[in-house]
Amino acid sequence: MIPSLNPTFDVLVVGGGPAGLFAAISAAERGASALLLERMPTPARKLLVSGSGQCNLTHSGPVAGFLDRYGSSSSKGAAKFLRPSLFGFSNADLAGWLAARGLDLEETEGGKIFPASRRARDVLDLLLSEAKGLGVELRTGTRILSADRSEGGFRLFTSGRAASGGGAASGGGAGAAAGKALILATGGSSWPATGSSGDGYALAAAFGHRIVEPGPALTGVVAERSAFAPFKSCAGIALRACPIAVHRGGRKVAEGMGDVLFTHQGLSGPGVLDLSRSVRAGDLLRLPLASDPADAAETERRLLAELDAHGKRGLVRVLASCGLAETLARALLASCGVDAELKAALLGREGRKRIAASLSAGSGHPFPVAALGGWDEAMATRGGVSLDEVDGRTMESRLEDGLYFAGELLDYDGDTGGYNIQAAVSTGRLAGASAASLI
Ligand SMILES: Cc1cc2nc3c(=O)[nH]c(=O)nc-3n(C[C@H](O)[C@H](O)[C@H](O)COP(=O)(O)OP(=O)(O)OC[C@H]3O[C@@H](n4cnc5c(N)ncnc54)[C@H](O)[C@@H]3O)c2cc1C
Numbered sequence: 001m002i003p004s005l006n007p008t009f010d011v012l013v014v015g016g017g018p019a020g021l022f023a024a025i026s027a028a029e030r031g032a033s034a035l036l037l038e039r040m041p042t043p044a045r046k047l048l049v050s051g052s053g054q055c056n057l058t059h060s061g062p063v064a065g066f067l068d069r070y071g072s073s074s075s076k077g078a079a080k081f082l083r084p085s086l087f088g089f090s091n092a093d094l095a096g097w098l099a100a101r102g103l104d105l106e107e108t109e110g111g112k113i114f115p116a117s118r119r120a121r122d123v124l125d126l127l128l129s130e131a132k133g134l135g136v137e138l139r140t141g142t143r144i145l146s147a148d149r150s151e152g153g154f155r156l157f158t159s160g161r162a163a164s165g166g167g168a169a170s171g172g173g174a175g176a177a178a179g180k181a182l183i184l185a186t187g188g189s190s191w192p193a194t195g196s197s198g199d200g201y202a203l204a205a206a207f208g209h210r211i212v213e214p215g216p217a218l219t220g221v222v223a224e225r226s227a228f229a230p231f232k233s234c235a236g237i238a239l240r241a242c243p244i245a246v247h248r249g250g251r252k253v254a255e256g257m258g259d260v261l262f263t264h265q266g267l268s269g270p271g272v273l274d275l276s277r278s279v280r281a282g283d284l285l286r287l288p289l290a291s292d293p294a295d296a297a298e299t300e301r302r303l304l305a306e307l308d309a310h311g312k313r314g315l316v317r318v319l320a321s322c323g324l325a326e327t328l329a330r331a332l333l334a335s336c337g338v339d340a341e342l343k344a345a346l347l348g349r350e351g352r353k354r355i356a357a358s359l360s361a362g363s364g365h366p367f368p369v370a371a372l373g374g375w376d377e378a379m380a381t382r383g384g385v386s387l388d389e390v391d392g393r394t395m396e397s398r399l400e401d402g403l404y405f406a407g408e409l410l411d412y413d414g415d416t417g418g419y420n421i422q423a424a425v426s427t428g429r430l431a432g433a434s435a436a437s438l439i
Contacts, residue, residue, distance in 0.1 A: 009035040009137075010439045011432065012156060012179035014144045014203070016043030017196065018421055019407025019428035020185035021127045026432030027183075028134035032439050034432075035177055036136055037156065038195070039143035043128070045194035046187065048120045050421060051112075055120035057098075058422040060111040063090035069415045070423065071277040073212045074387035078412040081392040085426040091418075094425055101126055112417055142176055144186075147203055153402065154182040181402045181435035183395075185428060188381025188408040189214050200409040201384065207400045210386040216378030217277040217413040218420075220261075220268030221285065224368035230334035234262040234327050239287070243361045244271050247284040254278035260287060262328075267367060274415040277382045281371050286364030289332055290323040300356035307352065311345030318344045322359060332358055332365065380420055384411040395431035402438060406431040 011027040013020045016038030024034040036043075047055065059066070063086050070078035089097075095105055095113065103126050104116035115122050131138065146157045156176045186200030201211045223231075239260045246254040258271025267285065279285070288299075306318050315338065319329035333340045336354040338347065347355075358365035372378075389398045390405050397403040407424040414420040 008153065009033045009177065009179035011035070011181045011183060011435045012154060012177055013037065013183045013185055013432075014147075014156065015185035015187055015196075015200065015407070015409075016040075016138065016140070017185060017187050017407060017424060018044065018047050018127075019187070019409075019424035019431075020183070021131060022425045022428030023183045023185055023404075023406050023432035023435070024136045025127070025131050025134060026429045027436040028131070028136050028432075030433060030436035032432075032436035034134075034136045035179060036131065036138045037142045037144055037177065038138065038140045039199070040195040041141050043138065043140060044124050046191055046196055047124055047421070049191070049194065050120055051114060053120050054114050054118040055123050056112045056114055056416075056418040056421070057105070057123065058091040058094055058113045058418040058425075060091065060107050060113060063087060063092070066091070066419060066422065069417075069419045070412045071217070071382060072387055072412045073383060074411045076387040076392070078387070081387040081390070081410075082412060082423060082426070084393045085395065085430040086423070089426045089429040091422055094422065098123070098126065101130065110417070139177075143199070144176060144203065145199065146206065147182060148206075149400070150178060153178060153180040156182070181404065181438050183404040183406055183428075183431045183435055184385075184409060185406040185424075185431070186409050188384060188413075190216060190218075190375050190378040190381050192375060196408070198381075204385045204405070204409070207397065207403055209389055209397065209399060212383040212386050212411040214381050214383035216372050216375055217382040218273045218379035218416060219276045219373035219377050220263055220272055221266045221276065221279055221367075221369045222371040222373065223266035223285075224370045225265075227335070227366075227368050228266060230331040231262060231328075232264060234325075234331050235264045237262045237325055237328055238269060239289070242271055242287050243364075244275055245286045245364060246275060246278055247286060247366075248280070248282070253283075266370075268373075270416050273379070276372060276378075277413055279369055279372060281369055283369045285367045285369060287367070288359055288361040288364045289328060290319075290359045299360035299362070300353065303352065303356045303359065307344040307347060311343065313344050314340070315342050315344055315347060316340050319355075324359075335365070379416070380413040381408055382411075382413045384409050387411050394434040395427055396434055402435075404431040404435050 010032035067079040072078035187196030189198035256275040261269030357363040406428040
């Protein structure tokens with residue numbers, strides 16, 4: 001016997017991250033009674049660690065420029081799906097909404113937008129106070145593990161497998177709440193200690209939704225150990241605005257551009273993080289070790305000119321004149337099997353070719369990928385609830401009336417720079433407004 005679940009709310013929101021908070025606020029602004037359920041003792045723990053605790057909320061510039069900052073494996077594509085929510089509550093709208101409630105913002109040189117206090121806590125306090133003022137009921141420490149359809153709405157349970165294909169309850173479970181509309185905003189799977197460990201996938205699947213296999217995104221790569229051994233000493237060295245290509249089975253499958261950072265076991269930095277959604281173990285990352293935009297032939301010609309002009313110099317010095325830090329020059333020479341103490345004039349044709357290729361944007365130095373950084377490291381999740389079964393104009397399920405989705409639970413993931421929080425906010429606001437329109 002399933003216990004009675006009174007009172008019944010207009011809108012139930014599962015997950016108290018930025019998507020869930022904005023969904024509940026947006027529903028309550030429209031006069032709906034909203035219940036926000038959060039499994040952790042306090043909400044939005046991921047928001048609190050975002051931007052190293054400073055919270056890079058969004059990015060500057062026209063919102064149209066956001067559209068190609070997201071990836072997705074759904075056939076609909078992230079840009080098409082996110083367009084209505086991003087345009088409906090844009091970066092400018094978010095900034096204006098926060099400023100109207102007393103939060104000063106600050107923009108960095110690269111266009112990232114933060115609270116001027118650089119405290120994520122200030123953003124969360126503002127959202128909680130807004131939600132409270134609007135009468136949103138927040139229930140923390142409540143982990144929703146199943147949901148089903150009931151007459152006139154949905155029921156949520158803290159245990160058991162209540163939902164059966166979105167139909168009637170198949171097993172008990174402790175009743176937690178009932179409501180007319182249900183918004184799932186449980187986030188992805190990265191940084192599970194913050195509370196987002198992927199519960200929403202099972203909740204959505206129980207209503208028949210397809211889940212695109214989740215994987216870590218916005219994460220560094222672990223390079224294959226022996227190929228990377230010469231570069232271990234390069235940890236901390238950064239290459240600015242570096243073109244990066246991802247090769248699989250001899251074919252280029254993705255490319256990007258951004259700063260790259262050498263770590264003790266591989267590569268990181270914004271350029272690699274943003275591209276990581278397209279990288280798999282076994283791929284080859286190719287990047288020029290000198291940020292030289294020239295093609296391979298031109299780089300070889302330049303290298304040759306330097307070698308000819310300075311035949312008595314050691315190779316490390318010659319490479320320095322091509323823009324390489326000494327540690328990186330030594331690592332490159334070691335990985336090309338060339339003695340770092342060799343005089344330039346004595347470098348053979350094969351060695352010259354290999355070095356030139358590693359410097360050139362045309363070919364780039366190959367770094368075989370052993371693995372991607374794991375869930376504890378990834379700042380976002382690729383995959384999730386397929387966009388093909390959710391209406392991007394309302395965030396409503398195409399399979400179940402009254403069921404909505406918001407935030408990182410969906411099959412999109414954004415670049416670094418504030419794009420993920422903005423998408424969570426925009427989809428949350430749209431889901432809340434759409435759900436409230438049912439009452
Ligand atoms: C270290 C780090 C730094 C980041 N920095 C930035 C940044 O500076 N800028 C940016 O744009 N993005 C950043 N991101 C990404 C960004 O924080 C997320 O994309 C965003 O928080 C997603 O919002 P969300 O509301 O969809 O999900 P989440 O923030 O993950 O919130 C989901 C909530 O649902 C709750 N929940 C999960 N399951 C259940 C359940 N069964 N029952 C009840 N509650 C449940 C969770 O506890 C959580 O509170 C960062 C991420 C990390 C990990």
